[in-house]
Amino acid sequence: MANGLAERQMIWKSRLFWKVVATTVGFIGFFSLLLGVMIAERQRQDLKTQLLERLRVSAIQLSKTVHPLLMTGEIHSLQEIVHELGDETRTRLTVIQVDGTVIADSGLATSADVANMDNHRHREEIAAALQEGNGNSERISPTLDKEFYYSAVRINGDTGPLGVARAAMSADSIENQIAQVRRILWLCALSAGLFSGLTAYWLVQRMHSQIEQLAEAAQAIAVGGPHQRIQVRSFDEIGHLAESIQTMSAEIAGRIHELQSRNDQLAAILGGTIEGVIAVDQHQKILLANTAASQMLQVSADGAKGRSLIEIVRDETLRRVVHQAM
Incomplete structure (x- = not known):
């Protein structure tokens, strides 16, 4: 038990062990970081595309819902309808007139609050929707001071555009999913690092024991000690080295024995x-x-x-x- 403890302490002080661990963990850490950045960015783009498509569908549904009211000019109940629809879809919905005046917004409670909103005529997604039929943008909402994704579609009447229906959602939903992916990646990297560390410990422990036997055998050869049998059962380079040292040790021991015999014979003759x-x-x-x-x-x-x-x-x-x- 004491020998095992001493061996473990020597391994922790082994430069070979720390070289293997540093190389392995560094390699895994670097590629985990690189892979994490690539996957997170790809995930962000995919989620952004999915979110914008979802917002586009929500904006189209909103335009179909409010189209009859805009055609008849009965917009007094529009705020209540948009507010309820926004709660159901968990999406911020807004209806804007052609001149940029906001007439309904699910993020606000009453029509009076809506009336105090800034004119949206020059908002990127609104301008694009009025000109091209639809538009998307990503920016910090001046109303809620949060980053939002926007998708807007034009509401067409018989003689021209009636306004714009817009759907928006906070970027927090994407960032939360990205953060979850990052946590999973870091957990995998940590597990891989721990596994590689344990593997490195096992390999170095095995190599350390073999190298110690080789060192003892070489020391015995250097001081002219008796031939030692090296117990290294390995088919790699260390195993080949052990076989070579063992063969050399046996040959040297044989030659020493032969020289000693000749010396004894010579001493007997001369005596x-x-x-x-x-x-x-x-x-x-x-x-x-x-x-x-x-x-x-x-x-x-x-x-x-x-x-x-x-x-x-x-x-x-x-x-x-x-x-x-x-």
């Missing part, structure tokens, strides 16, 4: 030789001396090893012979 045998390097330092040579020089075999020939051998003739042999 049984009655003649003195000394091996020196190019700097005339003693590499080995058998028992007979050690007795002749009156030093131990271990004491002679590594020392200069001049320190051990007092005989000038012997030193000259060694020098000539080299």
